[in-house]
Amino acid sequence: MANYQQAVKLANKAIVLDAIRTHEPISRATLAQTLGLTKATVSSLVEELITEEYCYQTGLGKSSGGRRPLMLQFNERAGFAISCDIGVNYIFTTMSDLRGMVIFEIHRFFDTNDFTRTVMEVKSMIDTCINNMSPSPFGLIGIGFGVPGLVTKDGIILSTPNLDWHQSNLKEIFSDHYDTSIIVENEANAGAYGEKTYGAAKNSESFVYISAGMGIGAGVVLDGKLIRGASGFTGEVGHTTIVDGGLKCRCGNYGCWEMYASEMALLSSFKQNGTPREIEPLIERAETDEKVRATFEKIGYYLGIGLTNIIHTFNPEKVVVGNRLVQAKELIETEIQQAVTERTLPALIAETEIVFNENYQYASVQGLAAFSIEHFLEKQFHYFG
Ligand SMILES: [Zn+2]
Known part of the structure; x- marks a missing residue:
């Protein structure tokens, strides 16, 4: 029973955070009304979300009769996602906040046919992003790679028709190097997701x-x-x-x-x-x-x-x-x-x-950021709807 109650609480917390992300700035009363939860439940979940730095309290909103309510906002700087679009003749690496906004970027024309050199170049770009990351509660929440090739649902690159990559397990290589979630996607799928989420x-x-x-x-x-x-x-x-x-x-x-x-x-x-x-x-x-x-x-x-x-x-x-x-x-x-x-x-x-x-260069990296952010929130709450 305790586990069940805990699961329900976590699910409600995720729903409250999702509503804050979607409708910010929003008051506790509006959250309760929109989500069909009691004011007491919302208040206690919001207190936890504020303590854990997922959201913060901002100025006063409009009054609907009584006192002006305090408004809540999603803490988009609670962590950062790094995304790397590896094209046939370029590498584009970005760092995004948790709203998917690109805040730092590096673009280089690069012949990515040589896998080993490409990995070295990508690592150096990622390290530059990390060096430019401001302090935050969650830090680096994930790295996403978009590649021009066949990628399985598990993120394994099966083939890259336009590149001579024979050994190409990016997931394994970068998981060994960085202690964060690694996502590998086909670049066009990532681009479509970027267009759907932000574009x-x-x-x-x-x-x-x-x-x-x-x-x-x-x-x-x-x-x-x-x-x-x-x-x-x-x-x-x-x-x-x-x-x-x-x-x-x-x-x-x-x-x-x-x-x-x-x-x-x-x-x-x-x-x-x-x-x-x-x-x-x-x-x-x-x-x-x-x-x-x-x-x-x-x-x-x-x-x-x-x-x-x-x-x-x-x-x-x-x-x-x-x-x-x-x-x-x-x-x-x-x-x-x-x-x-x-x-x-x-x-x-x-x-x-x-x-x-x-803004064609951003579609893939924004899609990768959206995948990383969703994956991070799902992991934090075991549920995100
Ligand atoms: Zn062909």
């Missing part, structure tokens, strides 16, 4: 996030849930065939979508004088060079064809285009829209909006 798809129940970087991946949210599939590999859309018998892809197949519509496809078109490493200078050149401009437009056309398949498959209310190709939005948007409009069934296109995430 362009915050109010969408069904949407697809397209990570258009060196490869192409998708994170699929249907009816409010991130879809993972039987093994956790939903969204490997970059390897769907778009040209029968087309270019050979690193996955072994021919004519994959990402061979025609990714940053890698774009860079490959300019390899006469050595393949350029980034698209930024090409975007600049496109302003004056008609040929460069046409190459971007072709990428847009193929992106549109692939998006048509996605819209027909998932019937999303929104498609959020993210990752590095977003920088070329001005050069590819018209072609994407045209290809989609021409090919999609009218009933489906009428419901679907295609948007670009202008």
Whole structure:
């Protein structure tokens, strides 16, 4: 019985904290009313939450007749999450507070093909974040990694088609090094979760996030849930065939979508004088060079064809285009829209909006932070609803 009562108390405490996080600033009376708990129960749970530094008391709120109530706020600086988005040609590491707000960041162009060098670079970035962390009751609450590859539901990287990683157990390597929770996710799934929690798809129940970087991946949210599939590999859309018998892809197949519509496809078109490493200078050149401009437009056309398949498959209310190709939005948007409009069934296109995430670099790291924060709170309360 004692255990049961303790479990109920912990569950109520989690619900009170969740309500403070969602509705802050909020008074004890409003909490009791909203949650259907007695004022005495709420007061005692709030006292514990304040002592444990999950929340704090702030100024006086509006009176509803009597004394003006003291308001409660979530203590977003009670701990910090570190997130690391490992792309094919960059590493982006951030530190976020418990509201998911990025408060420190390091971005570096980096060829991540060499696993050992990548791990060393990532460790040095994480250490820099830790050195910049202000004192807090919980300190580092978790580290999340987003990787371009197949990641099982248990965070094991099975394969990275665009990287020559043979040994790649990030979870084990970093668990040995840092005494905190380690989460490893596919970067497109993390991006979709970031868009759902903090970004362009915050109010969408069904949407697809397209990570258009060196490869192409998708994170699929249907009816409010991130879809993972039987093994956790939903969204490997970059390897769907778009040209029968087309270019050979690193996955072994021919004519994959990402061979025609990714940053890698774009860079490959300019390899006469050595393949350029980034698209930024090409975007600049496109302003004056008609040929460069046409190459971007072709990428847009193929992106549109692939998006048509996605819209027909998932019937999303929104498609959020993210990752590095977003920088070329001005050069590819018209072609994407045209290809989609021409090919999609009218009933489906009428419901679907295609948007670009202008803050594209934050989607994955924010998703990783959201995963770490949720995991931390679940662990603290054994229940979080
Ligand atoms: Zn492929």
